[in-house]
Amino acid sequence: MSHSLARDAGARAFAAVALVPAIPGKDLLTYQVPETERARVQPGVRVLVPIGRRHETGIVVELSDTPPPGVTTIRAIADVLDDEAILTPDLFALSRWTADYYVTTLADVLAAALPGGLRASTARVARLALPSAEAPPLRGLEAALVSRLATAGPASVRALARTLADRRVDAAVRALAARGVIVVEEQLRAPAAKARLETVLELARPLGDDERRVLEHRAPRQHALYERIAAAPGCRVDASALNRSARSAATGLLRRGTLVSVRRERYRDGATSAPVAPLAPPTLTSAQRLAVDAIAEQTSFQVVLLHGVTGSGKTEVYLQAATRAHARGRSVLFLVPEIALTHQLVTRVRQRFGSGVAVLHSDLGPGERWDEWRRVARGEARIVVGARSAVFAPIANLGLVVVDEEHDAAYKQDEGLRYNARDLAIVRAKLAGVTAILGSATPSVESYQQALDGKYRLLTLPQRVEGRPLPTVEVLDLRTLAPVTPTAPPGPPTRRQRSAAVVHPAVPGQRDDARPSMLLSAPLLAAIGETLARREQVLLFLNRRGFARALQCLGCGEPAGCPSCSVSLTLHERRQVLLCHHCGFARAARSPCSACGRDALRAAVEGTERIEQEVGAYFPSARVGRLDRDTTSSRGAQRRILEAWETGALDILIGTQMVAKGHDVHAVTLVGVLLADVALNLPDFRAAERAFQLLTQVAGRAGRGALAGRVLIQTYRPEHHSLLAATTHDYAAFAPRELALRKELGYPPFSRLVVLRFEGVDAERTERAALELARHARALDGSVAIRGPAPAPLERIRNRYRWQLLLTSRSVQALHRSVRHLLTTWRTTRGARATRLVVDVDPVSML
Ligand SMILES: [Zn+2]
Numbered sequence: 001m002s003h004s005l006a007r008d009a010g011a012r013a014f015a016a017v018a019l020v021p022a023i024p025g026k027d028l029l030t031y032q033v034p035e036t037e038r039a040r041v042q043p044g045v046r047v048l049v050p051i052g053r054r055h056e057t058g059i060v061v062e063l064s065d066t067p068p069p070g071v072t073t074i075r076a077i078a079d080v081l082d083d084e085a086i087l088t089p090d091l092f093a094l095s096r097w098t099a100d101y102y103v104t105t106l107a108d109v110l111a112a113a114l115p116g117g118l119r120a121s122t123a124r125v126a127r128l129a130l131p132s133a134e135a136p137p138l139r140g141l142e143a144a145l146v147s148r149l150a151t152a153g154p155a156s157v158r159a160l161a162r163t164l165a166d167r168r169v170d171a172a173v174r175a176l177a178a179r180g181v182i183v184v185e186e187q188l189r190a191p192a193a194k195a196r197l198e199t200v201l202e203l204a205r206p207l208g209d210d211e212r213r214v215l216e217h218r219a220p221r222q223h224a225l226y227e228r229i230a231a232a233p234g235c236r237v238d239a240s241a242l243n244r245s246a247r248s249a250a251t252g253l254l255r256r257g258t259l260v261s262v263r264r265e266r267y268r269d270g271a272t273s274a275p276v277a278p279l280a281p282p283t284l285t286s287a288q289r290l291a292v293d294a295i296a297e298q299t300s301f302q303v304v305l306l307h308g309v310t311g312s313g314k315t316e317v318y319l320q321a322a323t324r325a326h327a328r329g330r331s332v333l334f335l336v337p338e339i340a341l342t343h344q345l346v347t348r349v350r351q352r353f354g355s356g357v358a359v360l361h362s363d364l365g366p367g368e369r370w371d372e373w374r375r376v377a378r379g380e381a382r383i384v385v386g387a388r389s390a391v392f393a394p395i396a397n398l399g400l401v402v403v404d405e406e407h408d409a410a411y412k413q414d415e416g417l418r419y420n421a422r423d424l425a426i427v428r429a430k431l432a433g434v435t436a437i438l439g440s441a442t443p444s445v446e447s448y449q450q451a452l453d454g455k456y457r458l459l460t461l462p463q464r465v466e467g468r469p470l471p472t473v474e475v476l477d478l479r480t481l482a483p484v485t486p487t488a489p490p491g492p493p494t495r496r497q498r499s500a501a502v503v504h505p506a507v508p509g510q511r512d513d514a515r516p517s518m519l520l521s522a523p524l525l526a527a528i529g530e531t532l533a534r535r536e537q538v539l540l541f542l543n544r545r546g547f548a549r550a551l552q553c554l555g556c557g558e559p560a561g562c563p564s565c566s567v568s569l570t571l572h573e574r575r576q577v578l579l580c581h582h583c584g585f586a587r588a589a590r591s592p593c594s595a596c597g598r599d600a601l602r603a604a605v606e607g608t609e610r611i612e613q614e615v616g617a618y619f620p621s622a623r624v625g626r627l628d629r630d631t632t633s634s635r636g637a638q639r640r641i642l643e644a645w646e647t648g649a650l651d652i653l654i655g656t657q658m659v660a661k662g663h664d665v666h667a668v669t670l671v672g673v674l675l676a677d678v679a680l681n682l683p684d685f686r687a688a689e690r691a692f693q694l695l696t697q698v699a700g701r702a703g704r705g706a707l708a709g710r711v712l713i714q715t716y717r718p719e720h721h722s723l724l725a726a727t728t729h730d731y732a733a734f735a736p737r738e739l740a741l742r743k744e745l746g747y748p749p750f751s752r753l754v755v756l757r758f759e760g761v762d763a764e765r766t767e768r769a770a771l772e773l774a775r776h777a778r779a780l781d782g783s784v785a786i787r788g789p790a791p792a793p794l795e796r797i798r799n800r801y802r803w804q805l806l807l808t809s810r811s812v813q814a815l816h817r818s819v820r821h822l823l824t825t826w827r828t829t830r831g832a833r834a835t836r837l838v839v840d841v842d843p844v845s846m847l
């Protein structure tokens with residue numbers, strides 16, 4: 001033992017450090033470890049290191065006794081910020097895997113993995129050296145700088161540059177400092193997230209009876225404080241709770257050695273500290289019991305795909321599996337797609353596990369988040385519930401991983417490090433040798449194919465709990481029920497379309513002057529009226545993102561699609577063409593429907609506000625709420641609307657994807673999907689799958705209680721396989737059909753996919769850069785197929801034009817090799833100077 005310690009001590013001269021945040025394109029940097037700090041510097045601690053003329057925070061990744069070859073000057077670590085490592089060996093292993101798989105640097109991954117606010121840094125702060133009266137005569141920018149410092153006091157150089165809005169501030173500061181007019185010092189800015197310390201007074205030794213009598217006689221106040229502390233739990237009190245006289249008494253007792261003063265860490269009152277009444281677990285159904293037993297019997301790594309219809313009690317399976325892991329002294333990682341939308345689930349976890357639960361979510365302040373992170377690292381909270389980034393929580397002794405709603409696109413990070421938390425959760429389970437449960441009513445076809453291949457174990461919950469029936473689902477054919485929408489993009493409607501418009505018959509509750517609705521068909525209006533008459537609740541679902549540039553024939557329902565990629569074409573205004581953004585195929589914008597020949601291609605879009613107005617006009621006495629990104633931009637708004645909905649204070653809720661997830665509202669008996677086509681027509685090869693998942697999930701909101709549910713889906717494409725499978729709640733019918741289509745076109749899960757996205761402010765340069773790299777790509781490994789380049793469906797975001805190139809291959813190694821090769825080539829091209837290249841491995845959204 002002592003031998004290895006001695007060897008470790010010798011191998012601590014140099015540290016490889018990952019900066020937080022990472023510097024683009026740079027991985028680990030090497031620093032010297034000062035002799036005096038060798039005992040404290042270990043992998044996983046934060047250090048403050050010099051970089052250029054400032055200091056930044058870094059994480060020590062590894063130590064060595066020799067510097068890397070070819071490095072001549074090595075600067076020293078300036079300070080060590082932690083006494084214990086904040087990153088565990090497990091997390092390093094996961095981070096290394098992540099860096100390799102997502103073709104990026106370890107520094108990049110660590111920066112994404114750590115909670116925010118952990119960064120200390122320095123700023124250059126300028127102050128006047130002389131009283132301003134003695135300053136030499138100055139002009140222009142220099143005069144402005146000095147007068148600013150004289151009136152407003154010392155300021156950071158960066159702040160001065162901002163206030164004076166002049167790029168020459170840096171040079172002027174240096175000139176003034178050289179002449180002794182001002183002084184520039186480097187000042188440390190502490191990280192936003194740090195431990196909160198409190199001072200506690202503890203009894204150092206109990207007094208004997210004689211001593212107490214003497215104390216009572218000679219110093220009654222000290223005696224009173226002594227008795228108070230001796231009677232307190234743990235024989236200690238918080239120093240900040242003492243009044244002035246007790247504080248002076250404490251000084252006396254400290255001097256006598258009767259008390260000691262201890263500084264210790266105190267957690268903030270985060271979400272986890274609010275008490276939740278414990279709740280006993282319900283009795284399991286036989287299917288649930290089989291699943292829990294099957295999960296518990298395996299003692300090494302396995303992935304269980306838990307496919308349970310909506311309302312079948314998947315959560316109870318997770319909780320009981322977690323209880324068993326917890327009872328063995330192990331920790332549980334419990335991932336949910338979005339914490340804010342799953343508060344019912346979080347409450348249930350806390351009812352079962354009490355204060356041993358840490359909840360990691362984006363609403364926590366840096367301090368609260370840090371406290372939760374520390375509670376997890378120290379094993380004080382062994383049930384960790386969180387969204388995406390919780391996959392990097394510093395859990396020790398992991399015993400089980402749960403990924404709820406595994407198909408949800410929210411698990412994919414869509415900027416910075418584009419990781420999929422569902423996939424990383426499986427890697428974590430594999431590294432720890434434990435079970436990962438992926439649960440869903442509508443598993444992703446990728447996961448389902450793994451189960452078919454025998455790599456995942458498939459467990460099913462085919463029925464709802466308490467024998468509740470699944471809701472009945474009916475499809476309403478808008479081709480015969482709705483007028484052609486006047487929102488048509490290319491060209492005015494033809495006379496035939498105008499005459500095809502259907503005028504709605506009168507419906508109960510309809511006002512006399514109401515115009516025919518575009519998106520509320522007569523059968524749907526009638527059903528809403530009946531439901532409201534029974535005093536039950538109605539949920540009307542719209543898509544979050546109407547994609548106005550995907551066109552569809554309103555005569556026959558067929559979307560304008562690419563013949564070779566099976567995705568919707570998008571209208572490209574500048575070129576007046578309909579374009580496939582996968583392969584670049586184009587046809588004239590004003591062309592007839594390729595299925596029926598009619599000139600009826602239109603954009604199928606919807607607007608939430610418009611619907612809210614129409615519903616209000618038809619049902620003036622109904623209490624109507626709307627839940628979408630617009631109405632919930634403030635923090636508490638979403639909670640308020642959902643509470644009103646759950647308590648029955650709303651009759652009708654109009655909502656987007658947000659309402660589809662996890663809310664058990666028992667009085668909801670009617671769900672209306674206003675236009676299923678919006679989901680079906682997204683220009684993404686996963687559109688059909690997403691539509692099926694969404695429709696199943698939305699339909700699952702109906703009839704969760706004792707009352708039977710009914711679902712009405714409006715569409716122009718009633719024969720689509722996603723809709724047909726959703727009406728019968730039949731995943732087993734949907735998946736084979738969808739998998740066959742994917743196989744035919746070579747899409748995942750039958751290939752691996754990487755998208756290279758080019759983003760630039762200049763349209764032509766961005767296009768040229770994409771074309772140039774595509775030429776290099778086509779000259780590569782024949783086992784990698786190339787599609788594109790083509791403009792992305794969201795052609796321009798935040799003033800940047802976007803092009804994309806798709807790379808697919810059956811071999812993940814060949815694919816990653818090609819991507820690495822292309823990245824090296826890219827750096828030598830002219831395009832790299834003005835265009836940003838984003839690598840998206842296993843992309844989830846193709847928009
Ligand atoms: Zn195509």
Ligand SMILES: [Zn+2]
Binds near residue numbers: 558593596600
């Ligand atoms: Zn048609």
